[in-house]
Amino acid sequence: MILYGKPVADTVLENIKESITSSTTKPHLAVVLVWQNDASESYIRMKRRACERVGFSFTLIQKEASITEEELIQTIEELNTNPQIHGIIVQSPIPGHMNYQHIIEHIDPKKDVDGFTPYRIGNLFLGESEGIISCTPKGIKRMLDYYHIDISGKNITILGRSNIVGKPLSLLLANADGTITLCNSKTTDLAQFTKNADIVIVATGKKWILRKDMIRPDAVIIDVGCTIIDGKAHGDLDTTWLEGYCSYSPVPGWVGPMTVAMLLENTLLAYNWLQK
């Protein structure tokens, strides 16, 4: 089975759209951009279009790459206190003279729709799974739920322990009763952990690091990797000869739409909370 992301993302977006049709005000997402490259431009375009589709307001605040940390924090604090804004994200990457996590910590956790502030991470750790939590892990769990893939009691191996995918996902799936193995670049013999897994989530950014001989038949593979080579996107999973052998998510086309759908869901949650 190929696990397409689009039908899942479409369902989420349609539900969001429907839930706000009768509101007089609309959720409003603000994106702060301080460094533009092809990837960030493409992500922002996806976020803007998704906002337009469901009827959210969208504001892009573009700053010069020479901005100081203090000025950027000032911008965030203005958005924190602006009652018209419900969700704030700082588009990564940011210029090298600034520390991303240090900047992010100034976002009011109530408006932190990326789920990157320590408070939001702590809530995910403590069991939050449908609230405002990190978008890609939330999207992966939603996708597994959509395709009726059990988590409880299953062996789940995650390759890559980033702050935005591997680590939060390990908590989310451990909370859902999965047995989690979290690997990193220092792991010796990845295959011993992937061969044994019912579900493998691969998020290393290394093209084709996961091959057929490392996976057992009937496994479920979620591929979060995307490496662009000569303009072509490659996943972390080599899908050669995989069809009929196991289930997997296609690259490209999965991570982006699901992550954006979860971002909009988080913005709706923040809006609902701030309206109270």
Next chain:
Amino acid sequence: MILYGKPVADTVLENIKESITSSTTKPHLAVVLVWQNDASESYIRMKRRACERVGFSFTLIQKEASITEEELIQTIEELNTNPQIHGIIVQSPIPGHMNYQHIIEHIDPKKDVDGFTPYRIGNLFLGESEGIISCTPKGIKRMLDYYHIDISGKNITILGRSNIVGKPLSLLLANADGTITLCNSKTTDLAQFTKNADIVIVATGKKWILRKDMIRPDAVIIDVGCTIIDGKAHGDLDTTWLEGYCSYSPVPGWVGPMTVAMLLENTLLAYNWLQK
């Protein structure tokens, strides 16, 4: 090798004592107790004695078990604003009509020396390892460091995914480049994960759940379990015939002293921060 906790805890406490000898004020730990049983009484005695040993002030605030959540939160908020208090903990367990995590969240993260608030958990997730983080995981890592047991690139299996041991420890050791497998009561065939591990940390509270035939020779076992049967303490690890086979921490006598030493270290860190 038997991994004794006392020399590690003693070293930590002596360092703390030395670091404050010339201070005119002293770190002050407040413990809120709303439910007394043998275990909580024993823990509080250990914390009080450790405070006396290093020269910290210690205040026990005892409340009736019939106290409401609102009254308890009020007590915490008074401690939050009291400039004489640097560390606040609410001794668990608390009566069944109250939610522990809900209560804890009212502790000012700056004074949260148990490291249980979402903000503190988030910081641990993001890489904090020597700051104010959850005491038992911090003590386990300190112990591994003390005995020169490598974490990077090692296979580490954790049995039990509680909020105070298994989950925070999985993050702490993943951040230190370990490959982490986090098991829970739904895990099928624990042995497949323990046999493969360089280090096993067992924190299930199930007497002798881990046996020699589930461990490889030369493994390192940290036993955080403690089950009292007929007045005798039993670990999660059955130590029969283990001497010379692998390294392990003894039960009882390890978790308590190390956890208390880390609690005092956290209180010192909070004190230093609040003095700034």
